[in-house]
Amino acid sequence: xxxxxxxxxxxxxxxxxxxxxxxxxxxxxxxxxxxxxxxxxxxxxxxxxxxxxxxxxxxxxxxxxxxxxxxxxxxxxxxxxxxxxxxxxxxxxxxxxxxxxxxxxxxxxxxxxxxxxxxxxxxxxxxxxxxxxxxxxxxxxxxxxxxxxxxxxxxxxxxxxxxxxxxxxxxxxxxxxxxxxxxxxxxxxxxxxxxxxxxxxxxxxxxxxxxxxxxxxxxxxxxxxxxxxxxxxxxxxxxxxxxxxxxxxxxxxxxxxxxxxxxxxxxxxxxxxxxxxxxxxxxxxxxxxxxxxxxxxxxxxxxxxxxxxxxxxxxxxxxxxxxxxxxxxxxxxxxxxxxxxxxxxxxxxxxxxxxxxxxxxxxxxxxxxxxxxxxxxxxxxxxxxxxxxxxxxxxxxxxxxxxxxxxxxxxxxxxxxxxxxxxxxxxxxxxxxxxxxxxxxxxxxxxxxxxxxxxxxxxxxxxxxxxxxxxxxxxxxxxxxxxxxxxxxxxxxxxxxxxxxxxxxxxxxxxxxxxxxxxxxxxxxxxxxxxxxxxxxxxxxxx
Amino acid sequence: xxxxxxxxxxxxxxxxxxxxxxxxxxxxxxxxxxxxxxxxxxxxxxxxxxxxxxxxxxxxxxxxxxxxxxxxxxxxxxxxxxxxxxxxxxxxxxxxxxxxxxxxxxxxxxxxxxxxxxxxxxxxxxxxxxxxxxxxxxxxxxxxxxxxxxxxxxxxxxxxxxxxxxxxxxxxxxxxxxxxxxxxxxxxxxxxxxxxxxxxxxxxxxxxxxxxxxxxxxxxxxxxxxxxxxxxxxxxxxxxxxxxxxxxxxxxxxxxxxxxxxxxxxxxxxx
Numbered sequence: 001x002x003x004x005x006x007x008x009x010x011x012x013x014x015x016x017x018x019x020x021x022x023x024x025x026x027x028x029x030x031x032x033x034x035x036x037x038x039x040x041x042x043x044x045x046x047x048x049x050x051x052x053x054x055x056x057x058x059x060x061x062x063x064x065x066x067x068x069x070x071x072x073x074x075x076x077x078x079x080x081x082x083x084x085x086x087x088x089x090x091x092x093x094x095x096x097x098x099x100x101x102x103x104x105x106x107x108x109x110x111x112x113x114x115x116x117x118x119x120x121x122x123x124x125x126x127x128x129x130x131x132x133x134x135x136x137x138x139x140x141x142x143x144x145x146x147x148x149x150x151x152x153x154x155x156x157x158x159x160x161x162x163x164x165x166x167x168x169x170x171x172x173x174x175x176x177x178x179x180x181x182x183x184x185x186x187x188x189x190x191x192x193x194x195x196x197x198x199x200x201x202x203x204x205x206x207x208x209x210x211x212x213x214x215x216x217x218x219x220x221x222x223x224x225x226x227x228x229x230x231x232x233x234x235x236x237x238x239x240x241x242x243x244x245x246x247x248x249x250x251x252x253x254x255x256x257x258x259x260x261x262x263x264x265x266x267x268x269x270x271x272x273x274x275x276x277x278x279x280x281x282x283x284x285x286x287x288x289x290x291x292x293x294x295x296x297x298x299x300x301x302x303x304x305x306x307x308x309x310x311x312x313x314x315x316x317x318x319x320x321x322x323x324x325x326x327x328x329x330x331x332x333x334x335x336x337x338x339x340x341x342x343x344x345x346x347x348x349x350x351x352x353x354x355x356x357x358x359x360x361x362x363x364x365x366x367x368x369x370x371x372x373x374x375x376x377x378x379x380x381x382x383x384x385x386x387x388x389x390x391x392x393x394x395x396x397x398x399x400x401x402x403x404x405x406x407x408x409x410x411x412x413x414x415x416x417x418x419x420x421x422x423x424x425x426x427x428x429x430x431x432x433x434x435x436x437x438x439x440x441x442x443x444x445x446x447x448x449x450x451x452x453x454x455x456x457x458x459x460x461x462x463x464x465x466x467x468x469x470x471x472x473x474x475x476x477x478x479x480x481x482x483x484x485x486x487x488x489x490x491x492x493x494x495x496x497x498x499x500x501x502x503x504x505x506x507x508x509x510x511x512x513x514x515x516x517x518x519x520x521x522x523x524x525x526x527x528x529x530x531x532x533x534x535x536x537x538x539x540x541x542x543x
Numbered sequence: 544x545x546x547x548x549x550x551x552x553x554x555x556x557x558x559x560x561x562x563x564x565x566x567x568x569x570x571x572x573x574x575x576x577x578x579x580x581x582x583x584x585x586x587x588x589x590x591x592x593x594x595x596x597x598x599x600x601x602x603x604x605x606x607x608x609x610x611x612x613x614x615x616x617x618x619x620x621x622x623x624x625x626x627x628x629x630x631x632x633x634x635x636x637x638x639x640x641x642x643x644x645x646x647x648x649x650x651x652x653x654x655x656x657x658x659x660x661x662x663x664x665x666x667x668x669x670x671x672x673x674x675x676x677x678x679x680x681x682x683x684x685x686x687x688x689x690x691x692x693x694x695x696x697x698x699x700x701x702x703x704x705x706x707x708x709x710x711x712x713x714x715x716x717x718x719x720x721x722x723x724x725x726x727x728x729x730x731x732x733x734x735x736x737x738x739x740x741x742x743x744x745x746x747x748x749x750x751x752x753x754x755x756x757x758x759x760x761x762x763x764x765x766x767x768x769x770x771x772x773x774x775x776x777x778x779x780x781x782x783x784x785x786x787x788x789x790x791x792x793x794x795x796x797x798x799x800x801x802x803x804x805x806x807x808x809x810x811x812x813x814x
Contacts, residue, residue, distance in 0.1 A: 330710050368712045381703035384809055385725045395711040429808040445707070 009071070010035040010205045011056060011093075011173055016068035016078075018048075018055055018229075025051055026229045029068070032222075033173065038199065038206040040216030040237065042252070043226035044464035045435070049209045052226070053175045056207075057093060058085050073172065091121045094166030098178035100158035104150040110134065110161045111146025117168045130168065137164045138194055155318070156187035160194065167198055174198075175207040180215060184317035184491060189535035192219060211464060213256050214494070214537040217241075225249045241540065251466060253539060258469035259498035260476035272453055272485050273306040273329075273371070277338035280321075280328045295336070298324040300509030302338075306453060311479065311486040313500035313517060315493055315532065321509040322489050326457045329487070330373055331363035342367055342453075369398045372446035376458035378438035382430040388441060389426035392416065395449045415444045419474060436467035440474065447478065453485045461492060472499055493536050497521055505529045549801035555794025559787075563609035572600035574607060575759055583777040593779045595770070601780070604761045605787050611673065611762035612791070616742030618677045620735050623684020628731065630685070631692025632723060636715040638697060647693070650686035662754050673760070676749045683745070684738050691734055696723045729803040736799040740792035763787050 011033040018026040026048050033039045043049040054060050056070055058077055070077040073092065077085065089095075097103045105113060114130035123129060131146050137160040150158055159179060166174055176195065180188035196219065199206050208216055216223065216237070223240040225233040225248065233240045233249045240249060279302075281295035298321040306312050316322050327333040329340060331348050340347045347367050372395065375381040382391050392412045396402060403411060413423035419440040430438060439459065446454050456475070460468045476499065478484055490496050496503060496517070503520045505513040505528065513526040524530045571591075578598035586593045592601040634646040653661075662679035669675050699705060700723070708718050747764015766784035774781050804810040 327706075330706075332706060332709055363712075365712050368710065373707070373710050375703040375707065377703055381707055383704045383708075383722050383726065385807070394708060394713070398712045431809045 007037065008035050009033070010073060011207075012071045013052070013056065014069045014071070016052075016055055016066070016070060018051060018060060019065045019067075020061065020063060024229060025064070026055060029055075029231055031224045031231060031234050033205050033207055034222065035172065035205050036199070036203045037221040038208060038216075038219050039222045039224060040220030041207060041209045041224045041226060042211070042213055042216060044211060044252075044466065046228075047226040048229040049211075049226050050177050051229075053095070053177050053207065053209055056175065057089055057095060059089075087121070090117055090166075090171070091169045092171050093173045093175060094169070094171040096159070096162050096166050096174065096176040096179045098181050100155055100162050100182065101150075103162045104158060106150055109147050109149055110139075110144075110153070110164075111148075113161065114146070114164050114168050117165045121169045123169070130164075133164045133168045134161070136198070137161070137167070138190075139164070154187075155183055156190060159183060159187075159191055163191075163194065163198070167202070167204070170202060171204070173205045173207065175209070177209045178211070179208070181210070181212075185493065185535040186317065186531055188215070188537070192537075195219070212537070213252055213465070214539050217537060217539050225252070255466040255469040256539065257494075257498070258472055260473065270308040271305055272308045272343060273487070274341045275305070275329070275338070276303050276341070278302040278325070278328060278335060278340065279337035280324050280333060280335050282324075297336075297509055299328060302506075302509070302511060304504055304511065304514065306485050306487055308452060309479070309483045309485055310502065311488060311500045313488045313490065313496035313503045314506055315490055315496050315503065316506035317491055317532075320506045322491075322506060323457070325506075326373070326455055326489060329455060330371065331368070342370060347371075365398050365400070369395075369449045370451050371453045371455065372449065372451040373455040373457060374439070374442045374446050374459040376461055378435045378442065378462060381442055382438065384429065384431060386429075387426065388412075388416075388428055388430065388433075391430065392426075392441060392445045392448055395445060398449055411448060412444075415448045416441070418447070418478075419444045434467075435463055436471060439463060439467075439471050443471075443474065443478070447482070447484075450482070451484070453487065455487045455489065457489050458491065459488075460495060461490060468495070475499070493532055494538075505532070548797040552794050552797025552799075552801055555790050556798050559609050559613065559791045559794065562606045563613055566603075566606035566610055570600075570603035570606050572603045574599045574603045574761065583773070583780065585777070585779060592783045593777070595766070595780050596773060596777075601766075601783050604766060605763070605783060608761040608763045608766055608784065609787070609791075611760060612743050612746060612764060612788075615673060615677050615680065615746040615762070616739045619680035619684055619742040619745075620738045622678070622681025623738060624688050624731065624735060627685040627688025628692050628724070631689040632696055632719045634689065634693045635696030635700060635723070636719050638700070643693075646689065650689050653682065653686045659748065659752070659754075662749050666754050676746055676754060679749065679754075680742050680745045684742070687738060688731070688734065691730065692727060695727050695730055699723050699726055725806075728806045732799045732803045732806070736792070736796045739795055740788070743788055743791070763791075 009032045014030050016026060016029040029052060041049045041052060055066060060066060066078060111130050114133050115126040118126040118129055131141050134146055135141055139160055180191050195206060198204055208219055210216055220237045223237040224231055227248055232246050278299055279297055280299040281297045284294060284296035328335050335348055339349045347363055389412050392415060393408050412426055416423050416425060421437060421440050460471050463471060488496055488500050500517045503517040504511050507528050513529045524533055581594050581598035582596050584590055584594045590600050594600055630646050634643040637643050661682055665675045665679050705718060705722055708722055743764060746762055747768050750762055750765035763784045767781060770781040
């Protein structure tokens with residue numbers, strides 16, 4: 001439609017600055033979004049990339065001072081009043097947020113929510129048009145009627161509804177802030193494809209904000225790299241991505257494809273963890289007065305083994321049973337069938353009662369010591385009310401002879417130093433640390449009792465790429481020095497590819513493929529594995 | 544930590560506590576002597592806050608009343624929290640089992656009876672008096688705390704730091720006291736201040752129907768209750784006990800806020 005003016009500057013920020021409470025959040029931001037083209041804004045958390053989007057829409061938090069000019073289609077958005085801005089927001093510029101769970105109103109049907117955005121901008125016949133818009137984003141009205149509520153949809157479908165709301169009024173510009181971060185890789189690929197199609201059909205300009213360089217790699221025409229509230233690189237994607245980029249951009253590129261030196265890997269020796277015919281279920285469906293509820297088998301007959309010193313990856317998308325499996329391995333939940341053995345000793349076995357979960361701890365202390373865990377969320381996995389010393393020392397509880405206070409402090413200090421945290425951190429609280437530091441502290445907590453297997457439950461998924469590379473390097477170093485075995489549970493194939501020896505692919509509670517990591521990536525046998533690998537966005541120059 | 548709420552809160556609470564303590568040894572006037580000639584006087588130099596319908600000095604009444612009201616409300620909150628919190632923690636730790644079910648259904652049972660009915664029951668068995676009023680109000684507080692604690696603790700039990708503690712081999716009792724309870728502290732402080740103010744009012748209600756502190760022992764609640772027919776003639780008789788209750792509750796709320804911030808290391812070092 002607007003093919004003749006594709007490439008002309010649609011949105012251009014010049015010398016934009018944002019100050020909140022005397023602190024500079026954004027400094028001297030300048031970039032241009034060309035009509036019908038895609039601009040990728042990449043940066044790590046806290047780099048100000050989301051703030052840029054909010055500034056462009058003039059949706060800054062209260063008390064923020066904006067300077068500079070925001071040219072959009074011949075107007076300066078920085079000078080417009082609120083009424084004029086409201087017509088532009090949603091009408092001329094649409095926005096898609098990261099979290100499709102919270103971006104939708106749970107009490108309204110999806111059709112109504114799309115219609116609302118149309119009504120706001122004075123369109124007639126809103127319901128018919130809302131239905132048509134939902135069709136456009138791939139929610140066919142006969143399979144997903146507009147009368148559905150958000151909770152009846154999957155994460156990917158919800159994100160499609162959010163996109164439908166954003167594009168309902170046929171905006172010229174769509175700003176998508178981490179639109180796929182909360183989604184599985186296959187869903188992510190589908191959403192990115194949808195954005196591409198919409199862009200082609202409507203001649204839409206797209207701003208794609210992400211922490212993941214690979215996501216923008218095959219989407220963006222132009223690229224902006226941000227750090228600490230400043231633009232460090234801006235220009236056409238190829239130019240920035242090729243050698244002309246700054247040192248920071250190059251470090252981002254290296255970090256996203258970090259791999260350990262293969263010579264440092266240890267060879268496996270001796271069986272450690274053996275899982276046989278594991279079934280874990282939980283009650284699902286309506287409760288009847290008499291008779292047991294039907295059980296949903298989240299983990300459905302799983303068998304695998306981990307040898308001493310080896311690193312095993314377990315990948316699967318959300319809902320495949322990964323978390324349930326983690327809990328079962330750690331003895332945090334009852335199992336229905338099968339056994340988990342550790343060094344030949346039975347750790348957990350099916351209990352006879354299938355009703356109500358028993359709270360008794362079935363795992364002996366000596367076994368608990370051998371298998372520790374690092375959880376995904378570097379914010380939620382520590383009690384905010386305890387000091388680091390107490391947090392890291394917690395597993396020492398498992399020792400037969402607990403160390404004295406002085407000895408305990410010594411051990412915690414040494415362990416913290418081992419993971420690259422100054423021992424002085426012991427007296428501080430967890431909220432004083434960054435995400436990467438917290439994950440190091442979590443590793444210190446797992447290793448303080450000298451386990452032989454560490455379960456990494458999405459342990460690096462919440463980290464920025466450069467921090468992730470550091471944490472992975474630390475894990476590789478620890479594996480080499482201590483002879484640790486890892487069970488690396490992740491939804492992210494690109495992480496698992498570089499740091500594991502063997503790979504298990506899990507789907508709907510079952511393992512669909514297993515083998516040496518290199519072999520699985522080179523020649524995936526199962527269609528699901530192939531789909532997973534194909535969906536992973538890659539940087540140019542990577543296989 | 545928030546000094547803004549600490550200082551006025553502490554001052555108000557201190558004022559009430561000092562007034563109550565001093566009243567044990569000294570009050571401006573003897574409240575057991577009725578001077579009908581001086582009845583319903585407005586505030587003046589001799590009677591700072593005026594007199595009531597029997598000519599008793601309101602300052603003196605408030606000072607002694609502070610004692611009754613504070614003791615009743617604080618002990619009642621103590622009983623409620625002292626029984627309710629452990630029960631709530633236990634129910635959450637044994638969630639989904641018969642223990643949980645039994646505790647929560649007992650709670651429902653207590654909830655089903657209004658405090659007044661329980662008080663009448665207790666009074667019928669053990670006789671009227673301040674102690675029985677305290678017990679009645681206290682029992683009524685138990686399910687409030689138990690439900691609050693169970694609900695909040697249930698969500699804490701699914702948090703990863705609790706899972707981490709379980710991986711560290713800690714038992715449910717230990718986790719309840721080391722991890723769950725400290726993270727409920729802010730909620731409990733807020734609920735305790737609310738229950739405290741409700742306690743003062745509940746005592747007033749019980750005193751009004753003759754089940755609380757027996758006359759002539761004054762309490763703020765009964766002063767308020769007795770003055771309601773006089774509001775149009777002598778508003779000060781109702782105003783000052785009302786202000787005393789507001790002041791005490793406000794002071795405790797402010798102090799509670801400051802305490803909550805101080806208990807939370809994330810807020811402790813904030814401005």
